[in-house]
Amino acid sequence: MRNATLKQLRALAAVVDTGTVTGAARKLNVTPPAVTMQVQLLEEHLGLPLLDRAGDRFQPSAAGREVLAAVSRVEAAIADCAAALDAMKGLKSGRVAVGLVSTAKYFVPSALGAFARLHPGIDVVLSVGNREEIIAALRGDAIDLAITGRPPVDMEVDKYPIGExxxxxxxxxxxxxxxxxxxxxxxxxxxxxxxxxxxxxxxxxxxxxxxxxxxxxxxxxxxxxxxxxxxxxxxxxxxxxxxxxxxxxxxxxxxxxxxxxxxxxxRQWFVVKRTAKRQTPPAAALTEFLSRRGAEFLPEIRPA
The missing domain is CATH 3.40.190.10 (Periplasmic binding protein-like II)
Known part of the structure; x- marks a missing residue:
């Protein structure tokens, strides 16, 4: 495991979480061949198969379950480290303005509530509108971040996937x-x-x-x-x-x-920022939180 990369570990975890390479690619915002390559490199490095096919879905092999347990510990350690670094950056106060398309109001408030509990000193200012209104606010720097299913193509932005x-x-x-x-x-x-x-x-x-x-x-x-x-x-x-x-x-x-x-x-939900706009520590912290944990707050979709 010493030479395994975080990219390889996350590719394996995403395949198991979604059950398919295509689903993992959407989750990680990469191509399916890139996911396959990362899993294959990890299997070659470890010398053991990590996935078994069950019908049209993948599930972890015995070795895969051991690796996934390690991935969980790694992600927890990274999260703990991020929290410690956030404290060092002075995330005890500040303000971040977030705009969301109206469809996103069914999950974003819950995510922002969880963020606020982690950073009670940060004020989150929320605005809701249709896509056209939110993108205009992002362009004019009226908001720091936009949450939308379709990032703009007529200005340079950095986009971070949240979930399907x-x-x-x-x-x-x-x-x-x-x-x-x-x-x-x-x-x-x-x-x-x-x-x-x-x-x-x-x-x-x-x-x-x-x-x-x-x-x-x-x-x-x-x-x-x-x-x-x-x-x-x-x-x-x-x-x-x-x-x-x-x-x-x-x-x-x-x-x-x-x-x-x-x-x-x-499609994908994204948190979006203007590339040219330098993020404040509170905005950067919220971007990281939404891209890492935002999918936890998406409503569960059940068959009708």
Whole structure:
């Protein structure tokens, strides 16, 4: 183990955590071949297989479980070291301004609460808006960090992955298309309730249907995910939303997801900063916290 790298260890842990090389690549924000190479290098170095295949998923071998236990201890030691260094940087006070797209409000406040308990002297100022508004605030330095599913491409930014961000089509629980696999074409005549222009969710929905060669029928534009959910429950139409926004309603059987080919569309949550903006210690600490632990606070997605 002496010459094993942290990159190799984290690649192995990500494959076991997600069950697939593709899932691990998304989690680590690298390519699947890069993950495979790191695991293979680690196996060659140790001289033992670390993964077993069970159906279409990977699970750790006996040797893999030993290595994962060591990885857990390494990550804990790194976290302890980071906490000690944070204290040395004077993280007993300060301020950090965070902007989040409205969909992120279903998990970010919990993450910020955990951060605040670790750093009670740091004030976190929170603003919520659609993607267009949050990116404009980031560009104008009105916020230090943005949390979004789609980082901007028209300015230089540093982005740090938080976790997977799936999108689905939701329906009332008595919808006739529930319970069977359908093609996107089956929704060509359906009425959709959509977010306003400038919303990242709206843009992702439009790209999904454009790729399927379909122009969805827009029944209403609604500027709130909560109102969209209530309207779908009332039978006013279908909606394309982040699965994180409807986790509670799915668990309570107040909404259902349609099984549509090509869905869920899985993106990533990112914490984003402008490359040219120098981070203060509080902003750097929050960036590190969200990229390392943010996935812990994502809502659990259960089948409808």
């Amino acid at each position: 961000h799936p999108h689905v089509i939701i329906a009332p629980t008595d919808h006739p298309l529930l319970g069977r696999r359908i093609a996107p074409a089956a929704l060509a005549s359906a009425s959709f309730l959509v977010r306003e222009p400038g919303s990242g969710t709206r843009g992702l929905m439009e790209r999904f249907f454009q790729d399927a060669g379909i122009e969805p029928r827009i029944a209403m534009e609604i500027g709130s995910n909560e109102t969209i959910k209530q309207a779908v429950m009332a039978g006013l139409g279908l909606a394309f939303l982040s699965a994180h926004t409807i986790a509670a309603e799915i668990a309570d059987h107040r909404l259902a997801t349609l099984d549509v080919e090509g869905l869920p569309v899985v």
